[in-house]
Amino acid sequence: MTKEPLQVYAAGSLREVFTEIARDHEARTGQKIALTFGASGLLRERIEKGEGAQVFASADTQHPQRLAVAGGWAPPTVFVRNSLCALTQASVNATPQNLLETMLNPAVKLGTSTPKADPSGDYAWELFRKADGVRAGAYAALDAKALKLSGGPDSPKPPAGQGTYAWLMDQGQADVFLTYCTNAVAAQREVSRLKVVQVPAALQVGASYGLTVRRGAPAPAEAFAQALLAPSAQAVFVRYGFGQP
Numbered sequence: 001m002t003k004e005p006l007q008v009y010a011a012g013s014l015r016e017v018f019t020e021i022a023r024d025h026e027a028r029t030g031q032k033i034a035l036t037f038g039a040s041g042l043l044r045e046r047i048e049k050g051e052g053a054q055v056f057a058s059a060d061t062q063h064p065q066r067l068a069v070a071g072g073w074a075p076p077t078v079f080v081r082n083s084l085c086a087l088t089q090a091s092v093n094a095t096p097q098n099l100l101e102t103m104l105n106p107a108v109k110l111g112t113s114t115p116k117a118d119p120s121g122d123y124a125w126e127l128f129r130k131a132d133g134v135r136a137g138a139y140a141a142l143d144a145k146a147l148k149l150s151g152g153p154d155s156p157k158p159p160a161g162q163g164t165y166a167w168l169m170d171q172g173q174a175d176v177f178l179t180y181c182t183n184a185v186a187a188q189r190e191v192s193r194l195k196v197v198q199v200p201a202a203l204q205v206g207a208s209y210g211l212t213v214r215r216g217a218p219a220p221a222e223a224f225a226q227a228l229l230a231p232s233a234q235a236v237f238v239r240y241g242f243g244q245p
Helices: 012-029 040-048 062-070 099-104 119-134 138-145 164-170 181-190 219-229 231-239
Strands: 006-011 033-038 055-058 077-088 110-113 147-150 176-180 195-198 206-213
Touching (some): 006 012, 006 219, 012 219, 012 231, 040 062, 062 206, 077 099, 099 119, 119 138, 147 164, 164 176, 164 181
Parallel strands (some): 006 033, 006 055, 110 147, 110 176
């Protein structure tokens, strides 16, 4: 076994759950794990520029697939799932039934992450496209008004110890923020007045998280990837609100 720490790059939405799983894995195997978190698209760019990630866990399958197509990385495996929720201010009277109407309201500030850099932003735009099928013209209106507040290369970072979404909402940057349900629940734990609103079925977008291992990486890389699919780790994902692959 290599004594070097295993370099694992992972989507920011995995921060809490991966920290716990990696700690368990280290305790069980003795293999040190160095975790690097960020928006999946930005992490992929860093890997393409030569950073030494050995395992890449993305919030979508497209970014790891791009690495695989370019060569040097295995085809991605879906290892966990997530979905979108709306995180809202206490003053916003949103329900699953009126969520689209609320987001379309010109007086409501709608926050999202940044498409292309962060899959959460791509999923939000997928939701906007679905909204067009429910109400003609909704896509154009949502596309024009959405504020890309997180996940971009120049997005402001929260102070140490604060979650991005809790911080942005606490600052009043948005009235409604579309993010992963796991992020929304974590933000509400941090700022209890925030509300989590489920996205109605007609607008719901599923997020499939893709996992890939660098070809030629030391054996502990594949061992950690396999451990993420094992029942013990999957039980931890479920506890944090993720869906099984």
